[in-house]
Amino acid sequence: MSATQPLVRAAGLGDRLFAAFQAGLPTRALSRTAFSIAQIRAPRFKNALIRWFVRRYRVDLTEAERSRIDDYEHFNAFFTRALRAGARPQPEDPRAFASPVDGSLSQIGSIHAGLLLQAKGHRYGSAELLGDPQLAAEFRDGSFCTLYLSPRHYHRVHMPASGRLRRWGYVPGRLFSVNPATARAMPRLYARNERMVAIFDCAFGPLAVVMVGALLVGGIELVWHGRLTPPHRREAAPSFYEPMQPLFLPRGVELGRFHLGSTVILLAPAGALNWDGELAPGREVRVGQPLATMARWQTPEAI
16 A cells, blocks of 8 residues: 555554554644744744754745745744745636645545545545535535645645625534544544534535544634634534625635644535546645636536
């Protein structure tokens, strides 16, 4: 099995032990602590932390809007850094469905009987993921892709297609790691973790964008709301909202960001997208890279 396909093989003993270890951790407290540390402004501390991180994860700062470590007020500003203009061009084809993130493809495929593939031997429900069976019904027999953002990646999330925000919500949950080892070993991982769900009306129909929180992910931020987490709330029921004013976001613009890394899941209805046949688990993608072609399309003015 190729090392570039980490979620194709079954979980090993090490994966299962790591998942079991996390189950006993105070994940919310650890994530709050990580968020606080990331806000420290003391120059010597934050510069040393950023330099260590750049070396450890081989971060390419030449693509960043600010390439000097001293120019970041704290670690969180570095982690949520913007890219320089033109670093991630969008496709010329208006029918192209573009990657919303820099990351690696965890899974891609069809939604069968309301279930999405997480990893070999693990599936989870779209209704559970989205926190609403009625929303999930819009994606019955549709398709999905899951994109993992490792620590070294750029952590802003962009629109894969132009769309009008219809509804969005917060679904409470745990904060387990979403790295490949945990995804292989922990059932229903993405449906158990805290997450943000947004539904956009696009040229091909509805699009669900799910930003999944994770261990040490200090926050999720949205362009229309600001900081969503922390705090990491414990209530049992999801909270959904409709935008107070119409919000249309063109393809390629930022819709949100992670304060430390995580996973994005995209859901589309049946027959909406023709995925690139070369996409496979483990493949690296970048913002703006075409992932699919819209099988049906209307001009943005008609959305």
